[in-house]
Amino acid sequence: MPTTITPIEPDNATGVVAELLTQVKESLGLVPNMTKVMASSPALLKSYLALAGATGSGSLGAGVRERLAIATAQLNGCEYCLSAHTFIGGNIAKVPPAELAAARNAESSDPHIAALLTLSNAIAADGGDVSEAVIAQARAAGVTDREMGEVVANLALNILTNYFNILANVDNDWPVVSL
Numbered sequence: 225m226p227t228t229i230t231p232i233e234p235d236n237a238t239g240v241v242a243e244l245l246t247q248v249k250e251s252l253g254l255v256p257n258m259t260k261v262m263a264s265s266p267a268l269l270k271s272y273l274a275l276a277g278a279t280g281s282g283s284l285g286a287g288v289r290e291r292l293a294i295a296t297a298q299l300n301g302c303e304y305c306l307s308a309h310t311f312i313g314g315n316i317a318k319v320p321p322a323e324l325a326a327a328r329n330a331e332s333s334d335p336h337i338a339a340l341l342t343l344s345n346a347i348a349a350d351g352g353d354v355s356e357a358v359i360a361q362a363r364a365a366g367v368t369d370r371e372m373g374e375v376v377a378n379l380a381l382n383i384l385t386n387y388f389n390i391l392a393n394v395d396n397d398w399p400v401v402s403l
Contacts, residue, residue: 229392231260244269257397258304258389268388275381282374286317288337291327292378295341298328298403299348302386307398339365344375348383352376 234245234255241263248259248269262269279289290313297305306328313319313327326332330341339362346358362372388394 225393227261227393227395229261229264231257231394232263233260237263240266241269244273247273256308257395258308258385261392261394262388272381272384275377275384279374279377279381282377283368283370284340284374284378287313287319287323288340289378290317290319291323291332291337291341292344292375293382294324294327295330295345296348296379296382297386299330299345300383300386300390301403302389303400303403304389304394304396304398305382305386306403307396307401310401311398335365336367339367340371340375343367343372344379347376347379 232241232245234242234249237245244266245255245259245263249255259269259272262272280286284292290309293305293309294313297303297309310324313324314321319327323332323334323337327341330338330345332338332341343354343358343362346354
């Protein structure tokens, strides 16, 4: 199925769209297809960049954020995000391959990270109505109030990109990781 929303190539962009795509290139070193397609709605691309910037400045490290993104992409069936975050997690955040694979099942050999992944998937699966047992497990693993809030912010970012990529059927420009 072809992309349902027409991408905007950086060379053809003007005005605010050109500025946003330049910002993407400066921060990532490239302009992924997802952001080219998001550029059809400057409000969407601005929202994505703002939320990505905010979560990136939080207390959760890049390796944890990539694992959260992988768990959410697997949960939502987004091959684009699963592929992108597996690549970024391994090549930029330097997460070991076994941990990237485990994240697909919201698992980690690190109990703290495992609790964050479990919490994130529980929030997504239950619309935020998480059981006391999941909260207690997170607390027992040392998850703080700050981290709980950041899990929600990362989940919002990841759901935004998952749903958008699925809706728009964005052409996957990452090494494909199949669902």
